[in-house]
Amino acid sequence: MPFSIETVRLMIQMFDRDMSGTIDFNEFKALVKYLNEWQTLFRTFDNDGSGSISNAELFNALHAFGLPVSPRVVDLVVSKVRILEGVKRTRGPTFGISFDRFIYACVMVKNFSDVFKKVDTDGDGWINLDYDTFMSISITNK
Numbered sequence: 002m003p004f005s006i007e008t009v010r011l012m013i014q015m016f017d018r019d020m021s022g023t024i025d026f027n028e029f030k031a032l033v034k035y036l037n038e039w040q041t042l043f044r045t046f047d048n049d050g051s052g053s054i055s056n057a058e059l060f061n062a063l064h065a066f067g068l069p070v071s072p073r074v075v076d077l078v079v080s081k082v083r084i085l086e087g088v089k090r091t092r093g094p095t096f097g098i099s100f101d102r103f104i105y106a107c108v109m110v111k112n113f114s115d116v117f118k119k120v121d122t123d124g125d126g127w128i129n130l131d132y133d134t135f136m137s138i139s140i141t142n143k
Contacts (some may be wrong), residue, residue, distance in 0.1 A: 053097030
């Protein structure tokens with residue numbers, strides 16, 4: 002299962018507990034355990050057994066993870082992820098995303114959701130941002 006450079010960087014950042022820019026053996030063991038758990042999740046949500054996650058399957062996965070995004074947001078996430086895979090934007094149905102992009106997509110949505118929740122102090126699902134705040138959040142929490 003090949004991983005993209007972006008996914009590898011993301012995973013190293015997540016497991017680099019000492020902030021050295023690398024992972025040691027114990028951090029590597031934790032990463033392998035993490036990947037095995039993600040593989041189980043991937044298989045769970047790959048309902049048709051195609052080996053890729055469709056937009057509808059990703060929608061179901063994100064909702065199961067407590068991330069109630071709209072189908073429109075899922076379409077945007079899949080488009081973004083497929084561009085990272087080198088697939089040009091297309092109209093019509095997509096053909097799914099790979100295992101590593103599934104991880105990337107879920108982590109990306111979770112990170113964005115966490116940032117939103119920090120700013121949504123009253124928990125009503127609405128936030129007001131000025132341009133400077135939006136740019137600061139976008140740059141520091143990508």
